Amino acid sequence: MLNPKDKFLFRLKQKGFTLIELMIVVAILATLAAIAIPKFTLIIEKSREGSTKGNLGAIRSAASLYYGNSNAVWPTTLGCDPNFSFSIYLGNMPPVEVTGVFINGAPSPSGTNVTYTPYQIAPTSSGNGWLYDSSAGHIYVNSTVQDSKGISFSYYGFE
Numbered sequence: 001m002l003n004p005k006d007k008f009l010f011r012l013k014q015k016g017f018t019l020i021e022l023m024i025v026v027a028i029l030a031t032l033a034a035i036a037i038p039k040f041t042l043i044i045e046k047s048r049e050g051s052t053k054g055n056l057g058a059i060r061s062a063a064s065l066y067y068g069n070s071n072a073v074w075p076t077t078l079g080c081d082p083n084f085s086f087s088i089y090l091g092n093m094p095p096v097e098v099t100g101v102f103i104n105g106a107p108s109p110s111g112t113n114v115t116y117t118p119y120q121i122a123p124t125s126s127g128n129g130w131l132y133d134s135s136a137g138h139i140y141v142n143s144t145v146q147d148s149k150g151i152s153f154s155y156y157g158f159e
Contacts, residue, residue: 041101042148048097049147053156055094056139059130062090063137074137078114078130096129098153100145109143109153123154 017025059078066075066089075086078093093112100106106126113129123131123142131142131154141153 045099045101046148048099051097052141052153055097056141056156058094059090059139060137062086063139065089067137074134076134077116078132078139093130096141096143096153098141098147100126100143100153102148103145106145107143109141109145115142123152 063075063078066086067073078086078090093114095112096110099108099110107128109126109128111129115127115129115131117131117133119135120133120138122138123140123144125143126145127142129142131140132138141156143153145153147153
């Protein structure tokens with residue numbers, strides 16, 4: 001049996017953390033996670049916005065090349081069918097990457113589908129994919145949902 005002095009020396013030699021110390025560390029980590037995770041989500045969405053703007057530029061460039069090589073006629077469709085002449089300018093239709101995370105409950109405009117519109121009609125609702133006007137060669141993100149700067153996705157490329 002250990003005398004009180006030996007018990008004291010035995011406790012000094014034990015290694016480890018107390019329950020209070022562990023709880024404080026967990027609380028600090030939870031606070032940091034509560035701050036970092038929403039910021040990380042916003043950074044990811046901003047990168048998706050940049051990707052969507054880049055994809056829009058690629059589609060516009062392909063349509064402009066078609067226009068220049070086709071005696072000032074815009075492509076009637078943006079299909080990537082190998083039997084269609086536009087496919088040599090744009091192999092695959094790039095997607096709309098944005099998700100509309102900045103507006104709670106907003107539908108996601110992401111997708112690769114193309115909706116065709118009559119002469120110079122811009123998007124008026126929160127659709128998805130691309131909106132293309134073959135009379136003037138305009139292409140838009142087919143959504144009026146706003147991005148991180150409060151700008152409608154349909155204005156990408158015009159700001």
